[in-house]
Amino acid sequence: MKQKLKTAYSSLFSYLREKVNRVQYIMIVASLVGLCSGLIAVLLKTAVHYIEKWISEIPLSRFSYLLFPGLGLLITVIIIYKFYGGHIEKGIAMVLRSIARRSSFIPFSHTYMHVVTSSVTVALGGSVGLEAPIVATGSAVGSNLARIHQLNYQERTLLIACGAAAGIAAVFNAPIAGVIFAIEVLLAETIISYFIPLIISAVIGALCSKIILNENILFNFVLKQTFNYYNVPFYILLGALCGFISLYYANVFKKVEHKMHDWRLNPYAKALIGGFFLLIIYILFPTLFGEGYDSVKLVANGDSNIIHDNTRLFALMNNEWAVIVFVGAVMLLKPMAAGITIGSGGNGGNFAPSLFVGAYLGFFFSKLLNATKWFDTPVGNFSLVGMAGVLSGVMYCPLTAIFLIAEITSGYELIIPLMIVSSMSFFIVKHYQPYSMETRKLALEGQIFTHKREQNILTSIQLSDIIKNNYQSISIDSSLRDLVEMIKLSDKNIFAVGDKKGNFIGIVELNDVKKQMFNPELFDKVSIRQIMKKAPDVIYAGESMTRVMEKFDLTHSWYLPVLSEDRKFIGFISKTKIFEQYRQIISAQSDLYDN
Known part of the structure; x- marks a missing residue:
């Protein structure tokens, strides 16, 4: 079958x-x-x-x-x-x-x-x-x-x-x-x-x-209040807050995740310890359980009935301030709970947690303003816009954040505050960190594409594909005669020099020995040690192409030796070959309709 x-x-x-x-x-x-x-x-x-x-x-x-x-x-x-x-x-x-x-x-x-x-x-x-x-x-x-x-x-x-x-x-x-x-x-x-x-x-x-899907499973909202341009100053403030909370989220999440991940424990024990930490957090703040979309729906609809006070601590405050403090605490603890989940072996992402934190931040901010009795801000609208702001700042996707919230609210009533808050949040996080927390390490290592076209093309070039490994090497203890015999059998004009252990120590170029080559009397008198020179720079097999090009630019060389991590000679790489690969990649990037 x-x-x-x-x-x-x-x-x-x-x-x-x-x-x-x-x-x-x-x-x-x-x-x-x-x-x-x-x-x-x-x-x-x-x-x-x-x-x-x-x-x-x-x-x-x-x-x-x-x-x-x-x-x-x-x-x-x-x-x-x-x-x-x-x-x-x-x-x-x-x-x-x-x-x-x-x-x-x-x-x-x-x-x-x-x-x-x-x-x-x-x-x-x-x-x-x-x-x-x-x-x-x-x-x-x-x-x-x-x-x-x-x-x-x-x-x-x-x-x-x-x-x-x-x-x-x-x-x-x-x-x-x-x-x-x-x-x-x-x-x-x-x-x-x-x-x-x-x-x-x-x-x-x-x-x-x-x-x-049933309607209750889908993540959608019905706006209860329209956009009021008098609230623009508060949306600007919310945008700034979203940016700094996004930075806080990324910092806390990565620290907690790395701390849990780096523990030298049996993975099953680590999972159980992570589960115990989550149990403690959930006892204090049950709304952190799971994705939290049900809780987000309550917040985004302006519902204050979100406190599950298992500790009875919030009962000591009046209801309005209890809600504000509870929401603020939940907002700050969410990245910690997410970090524990991933660091102890779970699988999931930060998309939903960032929406969660954004909704709680918008709720917290508007409730705080309203508690002063001087303002009357729409709590639901600020919660929805806050979701876009933190999603933009955590995931580095401001346009996605804007249109996502616009679509799940079935309209573009909030498009102006969404644009204000998302762009401000993204501007702030981008100022402090050029790459998102999930891609920062890989981007700096040249492991992924970024929005820099030239760097992307270099990233797509594999060093192993352009190394010329048919170059010969000669021992530092050899004579000029040995080099001349090697030159006779080779079409290369550059040779690597190694020590007794086979470690790379320098190069010999044909141009540097032309005069001696036409004087046979020197063949046995001149050693490789006397005519070799230090390479302008060396490239290690694991280096990124961006770093390789930096070395070529700094040395003004056309050939550089490639070594293994233990300094064994692998071959030479030429700038000409890199340019050739570069041109091939550019020519392959065509419109679908050009095929």
Whole structure:
């Protein structure tokens, strides 16, 4: 049966390939990517929703649900160690690295591993979101369908973005936000013709959500108040706050995650300890349990009935100030809970937590203003706009944040405050950190593409592809005669010099020994030690191409030696070869309609 389905599938698409042109064929495959990614996103969201509902209805004890986060982390770690070798690349960083360093090939296992592990983590109470795993899964679907249909690197990259766009569109029923997310976060360079397949995929993903998901599962709101331009100064202040809270979020999350991850403990013990930490946090602040979208809905609708005061501490204050203090504390603790979840072995992302923090920040800010009795700000509107501000600052996607909130509120009533707050937040975080917390390390190492075109092209050049390793090396104890014999048999004009242990110590260039070569009397009198010279610089095998070009620019050289980490000579790299590769990559970056 399985073989028959494969044969039918191959026959169908072979027929289509013959009947349509290449652009039309890509549109068909993009539609298939959108359908698969949308269905997977809907399946994941539905499964998590009903598991969370089941947990909330357990009658044993009102605190029994607190045991589930540790169980979820433990099961996730067991799955990762038993089936995936103890480590999986997670989230958006994995996708970006695959585009830049792996020719947009993502292993087939990524089409399901994130669904399995993130559903267990989040459904059982991990304080993270499903969006990053959905993006990773949708991208893997796009990459693998592109591989099956024998598409080239440019087309594979486009279909990766299509899968991500469909996933985001399905989760939020927001196709515009899905398209913009793919362009803003995944595609460092966008060609106009990319928009059509991206739109097709996102629309199909959103339709999967619209048709299959129940209204109570979808993340949407109804605005209760219109935009009042008198509140613009407060939205500006909120934008600044969102920027600094985003920096706080990134700093706390990474510190906690690294602290948990670096503990030299048995991974199963670490998962249980992480679960215990979450249990303590959830006892004090139950709203931090899971994704928290139900809590966000209450906040964004201006509902003050969000305090679950298990400690009785907030009962000591009057209701209005108790709400303000509670919301502020929850907002500051969310990145810590997310860091514990990921650091102790869970799988999830920061998309949902950043929306959560933003909603609570907007609520906190507007409630604080209203508590002075001098102002009357719309709490729900500020909560929604705050979501966009923190999402923009944490994920570095201001346009996605603007259109996401506009779409889930079914209109553009808040478009002006959304633009103000998102752009201000992004401007502030960008000033302090040029890259997001998830991609900073990889971007600085040259492992992923950024929005710098020249650097992206250099990143896509593999050092191993342009090293010329057919160069000979000569011992420092050899004579000029040995070098002359080597020159006779070689077409090269540069040679590496090594010591007795084989370590690289210098070079000899043909131009430097021309005079001695025509004086045979010197052949046995002159040693290599006398005529060798220090290389202007050396390149190590693991260095980025950006760093390689910096060395060429500083030394004004056309050839530099490449060494292993233990200083063994590998070969030479020429600036000419780099320029040749550079030109080839530029010529390959064409519009789909030019094919």
